[in-house]
Amino acid sequence: MSGDGASFGISAGKALKVIMGGEQPEKKDRRTPNEMRLILLGSKHPDEFYDKEGIEGYSNAAAYCGKLLLELFERHPELAHVPMASEYELDEELKKTDWTAAWNQRKIIREGLDDVIARTESDFMQKTYDLGLTGFQWGWAVNAARYAMDIPPTSNPALLTIKLNETKGQ
Numbered sequence: 001m002s003g004d005g006a007s008f009g010i011s012a013g014k015a016l017k018v019i020m021g022g023e024q025p026e027k028k029d030r031r032t033p034n035e036m037r038l039i040l041l042g043s044k045h046p047d048e049f050y051d052k053e054g055i056e057g058y059s060n061a062a063a064y065c066g067k068l069l070l071e072l073f074e075r076h077p078e079l080a081h082v083p084m085a086s087e088y089e090l091d092e093e094l095k096k097t098d099w100t101a102a103w104n105q106r107k108i109i110r111e112g113l114d115d116v117i118a119r120t121e122s123d124f125m126q127k128t129y130d131l132g133l134t135g136f137q138w139g140w141a142v143n144a145a146r147y148a149m150d151i152p153p154t155s156n157p158a159l160l161t162i163k164l165n166e167t168k169g170q
Helices: 014-020 033-042 055-073 077-081 091-098 099-104 113-120 121-131 133-146
Strands: 086-090 107-110
Touching: 014 055, 014 091, 014 107, 014 133, 033 055, 055 077, 077 099, 077 113, 091 099, 113 121
Parallel strands: none
Antiparallel strands: 086 107
């Protein structure tokens, strides 16, 4: 489950407001997968949207990216099931002395969606980069496209999940 609201049909802007401490979404804020599909397909390129700066512009930009992803996933359904984030292996010894060098020499264990798309659909990836999205908008767009296709969400890489190890007696 993702906490970005896309899998409930919540707009990116409304979800961001909630994350920042705003009011929880109401039932009227939710959309069905088909309604989400129509929202994505009806979104406009941010340059054509009337309110580029406000929360509606933020939501529209995310929805437009969701539209691009939905169209890509429909052409290449296998991409809709690729995990959001890549998994890497770093040289542990090098990481102790030069983290940047360790990162630059990382080995990809499993490619995440953005790495797969960058490798296989570079023109598409450039279109999404040109949108200037935040990480949250990208993650929301992926989950919105998945939701519109009735595919369960994946974790949004912009959201931090904190897990506590609880032990008895402490």
